[in-house]
Amino acid sequence: MSLPIVIADDSLLARKVLTKALPEDWDVAISYASNGLEALAHYRAGRAAVMFLDLTMPDMTGFQVLEALQHEDLNTFVIVVSADIQPLARERVQALGAAAFVAKPVTQEALLPILKEYGLYA
C-alpha cells in the first residue's frame, strides 16, 4: 500500500519543486495543502504518515500546525521545508516536534538521508 504523505505549502511552485524532489520510485499517495488548516484536515483524515510542512503560510502557519499536532497524538513525521533558515527557526520547529528541517529550495540530495534515517524510504 502506498504511504500517505502531505505536502503543505501555499505556493504551487513550491509544491511542484518538492514533488519533483521526492525519490521517483517512492510509493506514496500525495495529498496537497495550501495552508495549515488543510494540512491538519489531511492529517486527521489519516493521509499524513509524513508531512512536508512550510512555515510561512496564510491562515495557519507551519509553527501553528506543529503546535496543534502536539495536542493530537502526533502520529506523523513532520519534515519542515522552509525558506526561513534562521538558526532559531530550526531550533523552534524541532522543539515543537518536527523530525527534520530542510532549507528551500529543496533537493532530493537533502531529502534522501532524512527519509532513509527514519526508515521511510529504503
Place this chain on the structure above:
Amino acid sequence: MPDRVFTELQRDALQEIANLGMGQAATRLSGLLNAFIELSVPRVRVVAVSEAAEALREMTGIDGPVAAVRQGFRSEIKGEALVICRSGEIAELGSLVGGRAGDHDEDPYEDHDALTEEELLFDVANALTGACVSSMLDQLGRMPVFSQPGLLGEAIMLDEVFQPGLLAWDVALLVEVNFALEDQRFRAHLVMLMAEESIHVVSRAIDALLHSL
C-alpha cells in the same frame, strides 16, 4: 494595465521566489541585530507609479513619516530596492547591535548619535537588499550589480518616496516583504520596483523556471 501582467501561475512563482529571498535576508538581519525575525508571506503587485504610494500604504499599514533608503540594481533585470521603516523606529535598534551600552550619559541629540542611526539604517538596508535581491535574481538566472545606496529621507511621506520624477517608468512591479523583530515594534519593509521592460524579462524567466519543472 496593472494586474494582467502576470498569470496566476507566474504570480505564485514570483511570490515563492520572493519568499526564498526573504529567508536569506532575514538570516542576515537576524545576525546583524541578534534577534529572531518573524516572516510573513511576501506580496506581489503590479501598479501604476501614480498608485504605488497608495498600494504601499495598504500593504504596510504605514500612514506616517518613514525613513527610506534606495539602492539600484542592474542586470538584464533592473530596478530599485527601497528599504522603508517608520521614522524613529530605527533608534530602537541601537540597543540591540551593541557598542552603545555606556552611552546613556550622553546627550541623545548630539551628532554622534544621529550618525549612528543613519549608519544603522544603511546596515539594515544593505543586509536586506543585498541578500533578498541577489537571491531573487539568482533564482531567475541573473546576477545583479548594485549601485551605491542613497538616503531618500529620514522622515518623509510614502508619496515622496514614489515621486514620479524619481522613477523613470509608469508601471512598477511591487514586491513587498516585511521583517518584524520578535517582541519589538520595529518593522522593515523591502520593496522592489521594476520597470515594464524588466517585468517582461522577469515574466520570461519565470516561464523558463516553471518549464524546467
